[in-house]
Amino acid sequence: MLSFIGRRLLVAIPTVFLVVTLAFFMMRAAPGGPFDMDRKLPPEIEQNVLARYGMNRPLPEQYLSYLAGVAHGDLGPSLKYKDKSVLDVLKENAPISLRLGALAISLALVVGVSLGVFAAARQNGPGDHLVMSVAVLGVCIPTFVTAPLLVLAFASELGWLPSGGWNDGAWRNLVLPVIVLALPQIAVISRLTRAGMIEVLRSNYIRTARAKGLPEHRVILRHALRAAILPLVSYLGPACAGLLTGSLVVERIFNLPGLGRFFVVSALQRDYTVVMGMVIVYAALILVLNLIADLVHAALDPRVRLS
Amino acid sequence: MNRLAHGSARGAQTLERAAARGRSLWDDARARLFRNRAALAGMATLALLALAAVIGPHLAPFAYDEVRKDDVWLPPLTGGHLLGADALGRDLLARLLMGLRVSLAIGLVATAVSLMIGVAWGATAGFVGGRTDETMMRVVDVLYSLPFIFFVILLMVTFGSNLILMFLAIGAVEWLTMSRIVRGQTLTLKQKEFVEAARAAGLSNGAIIARHIVPNLLGPVVVYVTLTIPAVILAESFLSFLGLGVQPPMASLGGLIADGAQQMEIAPWLLIFPSAAMILTLLSFNFIGDGLRDAIDPKDR
Numbered sequence: 177m178l179s180f181i182g183r184r185l186l187v188a189i190p191t192v193f194l195v196v197t198l199a200f201f202m203m204r205a206a207p208g209g210p211f212d213m214d215r216k217l218p219p220e221i222e223q224n225v226l227a228r229y230g231m232n233r234p235l236p237e238q239y240l241s242y243l244a245g246v247a248h249g250d251l252g253p254s255l256k257y258k259d260k261s262v263l264d265v266l267k268e269n270a271p272i273s274l275r276l277g278a279l280a281i282s283l284a285l286v287v288g289v290s291l292g293v294f295a296a297a298r299q300n301g302p303g304d305h306l307v308m309s310v311a312v313l314g315v316c317i318p319t320f321v322t323a324p325l326l327v328l329a330f331a332s333e334l335g336w337l338p339s340g341g342w343n344d345g346a347w348r349n350l351v352l353p354v355i356v357l358a359l360p361q362i363a364v365i366s367r368l369t370r371a372g373m374i375e376v377l378r379s380n381y382i383r384t385a386r387a388k389g390l391p392e393h394r395v396i397l398r399h400a401l402r403a404a405i406l407p408l409v410s411y412l413g414p415a416c417a418g419l420l421t422g423s424l425v426v427e428r429i430f431n432l433p434g435l436g437r438f439f440v441v442s443a444l445q446r447d448y449t450v451v452m453g454m455v456i457v458y459a460a461l462i463l464v465l466n467l468i469a470d471l472v473h474a475a476l477d478p479r480v481r482l483s
Numbered sequence: 484m485n486r487l488a489h490g491s492a493r494g495a496q497t498l499e500r501a502a503a504r505g506r507s508l509w510d511d512a513r514a515r516l517f518r519n520r521a522a523l524a525g526m527a528t529l530a531l532l533a534l535a536a537v538i539g540p541h542l543a544p545f546a547y548d549e550v551r552k553d554d555v556w557l558p559p560l561t562g563g564h565l566l567g568a569d570a571l572g573r574d575l576l577a578r579l580l581m582g583l584r585v586s587l588a589i590g591l592v593a594t595a596v597s598l599m600i601g602v603a604w605g606a607t608a609g610f611v612g613g614r615t616d617e618t619m620m621r622v623v624d625v626l627y628s629l630p631f632i633f634f635v636i637l638l639m640v641t642f643g644s645n646l647i648l649m650f651l652a653i654g655a656v657e658w659l660t661m662s663r664i665v666r667g668q669t670l671t672l673k674q675k676e677f678v679e680a681a682r683a684a685g686l687s688n689g690a691i692i693a694r695h696i697v698p699n700l701l702g703p704v705v706v707y708v709t710l711t712i713p714a715v716i717l718a719e720s721f722l723s724f725l726g727l728g729v730q731p732p733m734a735s736l737g738g739l740i741a742d743g744a745q746q747m748e749i750a751p752w753l754l755i756f757p758s759a760a761m762i763l764t765l766l767s768f769n770f771i772g773d774g775l776r777d778a779i780d781p782k783d784r
Contacts, residue, residue, distance in 0.1 A: 191625050198634065206641040316765040318717055320724040320737070321758045324744035332748050421632045425724060429744065439633065440725055443640045451637070458630040 177474075181467065188463045195459040196246055199452045200239055203443075210255035210446045229255060242452075251453040256445050262453035265438070270457065272342065273427070273434035277419045279354045284361035284415070289405065291362070292369025296404075297396060299374055307366060314363025319422045323356045323429040340431040353430045357422045361415050368411055372404035379403075402476065409473045413466040420458055512702075515778040522774020525767040532764055536587050539580035547581035548732035549573060556750045567752045569742065573732075575753060579760055582734035586764070589650060589719045589735070590712040596654025597715075598708060601661025602700065606692050608662070609669025620666065623659050631656045635718070639727040649728060653718050657711050664707055668700050702779040709772035713765045720761065736761045 211217065211225050226232040230241065245252055251262035295307040330352065331339035343349045376382060377400055385395045423436035431437075435454055442450040516522055540547060544563060554572035557564050566575040608619035638652050672678065673696065681691050720737025722728035729735035731742075736757055743754030 187624075191629070194625060195629060198629075199637065202634070202637045202641050206637075207643075312766070312769060313762075316713070316769055317762055318720065318765075320721065320740060320744070321761060324740075324747055324754055325758065328747050328751065328754070417630065420630065421721070424632070424636075425721065428725070440636065440727075443636060455630060455633050455637075458633060462630060 177471075181471075184467050184470070188460075188467075191463060192456065192459055193243075195455055196243065196452065197239075199455045200242060200448075203446070203448045203451055204235060206446060208446055210448060229253070246456065251456070252449040254447060254450050256442070256447040256450070262449045265450055266435070266453055266457060269433060269435045269438050272432060273423050273436060276350070276353055276357060276423060276426070276432070276434065277416070279350065280357035280419055280422075281361065281415060283354060284358040284365055285408075287358070288362040288365025289369050289401075289408070291366035293373055293396060293401065293404075295366065295370045296373030296377065297392075304370075308370070311363040311366050314359050315367075317359075319356050319360065320425045320429070322359055323352075323426060326352055326356060327429070340429070342432050349430075353426045353432060356426050356429075357419055360422070361418060364411065364415070365408060368407050369404060372407050373400060376400045376404045406473065406477050409469050409476065412469040412472075413462065416465045417462055420461075512778040516774055519774040519777065521770045522778075525770030525774065528763060529767040529771065532583060532760075532767065533587060535580055536584040540577065540584060543574065543577040543580055545574035545577045547573065547577040547734055549577075556746075558750075559752050566756050567750065569750070569753055570746060575756060578734040578739060579757060582736045582739045582757065583760060583764070585729055585733065585735040586716050586719060586737070586761075589646070589653070590716040592650045593654040593657065593715040593719075594708055594711045596650060597657035597661055597711060598704070600655065601658035602665050602697060602704065604658065605662035605665025605667075606669050606696050606700070609666035610673055610688065610692050610696060612670075612673075616666070620663075623662055627659050632718075632721075635722065636725070636727060639722060646729065649719060649722065653715050657715060657718075661704070661707055661711070664703055665700055668703055669696055672696055672699055706772060706776045706779060709768055709775055713768040713772075716761075716764065716768075736764070 209231075211222065217225070223232065230238060233241075242252065251266075254260045254262055254265050257265060291307050291311070295304040298304045327339045330337045337351055338349050341349055373396075377396075382395060382400055385399045386392075390399075420436070423434060424440065425436075426432070427434040427437040428440070435457070439451065439454050442454070545551075551568070551572035554562050554564065554568040554574075555570060557568040557572070559565065559567040559575075562568070564574050564576065566579065568574055569578070604619060604623075608616045635652050635656065638648065642648050678691060678695055681695050686694070716736070719728055719735060720740065723735045723737030724741040726741065729738050731738065739757035740754065740761060743750075743752075743757055747754040
């Protein structure tokens with residue numbers, strides 16, 4: 177197990193390296209720079225500013241020194257937010273995105289698994305059809321459609337909830353963003369749970385459990401569910417990637433100061449270091465989550481050997 | 484000897500008759516597909532949407548970029564605007580038809596790109612096997628773990644919003660799953676007797692892949708293609724929503740929705756109609772994809 181984790185981390189290093197390299201050169205290939213103003217700086221001052229951030233050196237040299245910094249956990253200073261390092265910027269914004277994401281995935285798991293079990297227990301009945309139709313809709317309606325529609329309904333028309341803003345994470349401000357983020361995941365999770373459940377319910381050990389007279393809810397919740405949610409565990413990685421993508425839209429619509437919002441803004445402002453720092457954090461997050469998913473999968477399914 | 488030859492001739496005759504009456508797997512699949520009402524509805528809706536996208540912009544009474552100062556924010560069914568007009572007085576119907584055309588075109592082209600890369604990559608990896616397979620799939624694994632949407636965003640920021648680049652960027656990302664599916668299928672196919680026969684006949688690897696492996700991959704690939712097109716449309720709309728995709732005055736579904744979301748309190752129709760068109764398109768593709776999957780691979784029903 178330890179050697180498995182070790183080997184996976186060894187594979188992760190070239191991945192992160194590739195991420196850093198691609199991000200670095202793509203950012204630098206973009207026209208314009210972080211110090212472009214409406215009024216052009218006098219060349220001497222511009223030279224000084226560039227020298228201050230080491231950007232007057234040849235590109236390969238900058239790349240190597242950036243790599244060395246990353247290897248030491250130093251992501252450099254932000255180019256747009258004076259006196260702030262990239263780590264400071266991340267520390268301010270990441271907790272907001274993480275909180276949103278954690279709430280959304282928890283909500284999606286609870287609701288999605290319940291709906292999936294409910295549908296599987298009533299396979300081909302009206303309840304099943306209803307849940308699955310809603311799930312298809314949930315997969316098809318993108319976040320950038322649900323978000324404005326929900327704001328229109330619950331904030332503008334009914335006035336029950338605020339239409340945006342963080343407000344130090346007050347629950348009323350969190351309700352709509354979390355629901356919007358969770359909806360597509362609920363749809364996928366309920367479909368996966370239902371499919372897994374239906375397959376498991378046909379297996380021999382379920383017949384045995386029923387034959388020895390266990391009540392149906394016990395058969396489903398104790399025996400079937402454990403095997404049925406296995407496919408879900410492997411879905412955890414892609415789900416989190418989906419949440420990250422969704423957060424780009426949700427944080428923009430609801431005006432939340434999280435990573436997703438900062439990413440696009442920083443890319444447009446050519447804040448090289450902040451953009452690269454965020455890409456690295458996201459890539460690392462996905463790698464770690466995939467590793468955790470594999471470990472949990474192995475812990476739940478005795479047939480899986482980590483090798 | 485004579486009797487044997489006679490017997491086998493009779494056997495061939497019965498076989499021939501059976502073949503004349505029998506149905507191929509594809510006939511069965513088609514019959515199953517046409518019995519699936521959701522898939523049929525999806526196909527009909529999609530055909531209408533495609534027709535509207537192709538000829539609609541030519542029939543619409545206004546051009547999609549025609550600015551009319553007097554028509555600003557006219558509600559639907561007024562001033563000759565069936566679906567109303569936007570903040571610049573442009574006809575929403577004309578813009579919607581144009582947006583549909585752009586989004587569908589992007590979906591088709593980017594999916595074609597991903598299809599070509601994915602099938603070539605997956606079939607080669609699966610067929611050659613061994614170390615080549617290992618290396619090629621490791622590349623896919625590494626690319627899979629990249630936060631791709633961020634790279635697409637960086638790409639759009641770097642090179643400006645350019646339609647061709649967007650086709651390539653999205654297509655280049657969507658091929659990963661395709662290559663995995665194709666590789667898995669190839670691994671089973673290459674054990675089949677007809678591949679052995681082709682090899683015995685002296686065909687090269689390339690010829691076997693092109694003539695014997697790829698045609699037999701059709702089923703799962705078709706299913707995945709119908710599911711990739713909506714994914715691509717979604718990705719494009721997502722970029723356009725963030726302001727990085729198709730640039731005004733050109734329209735795309737995502738751009739129109741973004742536009743509508745900013746003015747929804749003044750002119751809700753600008754949000755509602757493009758959203759509905761988007762949902763309808765994505766639903767149709769998903770129904771067709773699900774129907775095709777059930778038709779081609781009925782074991783999960």
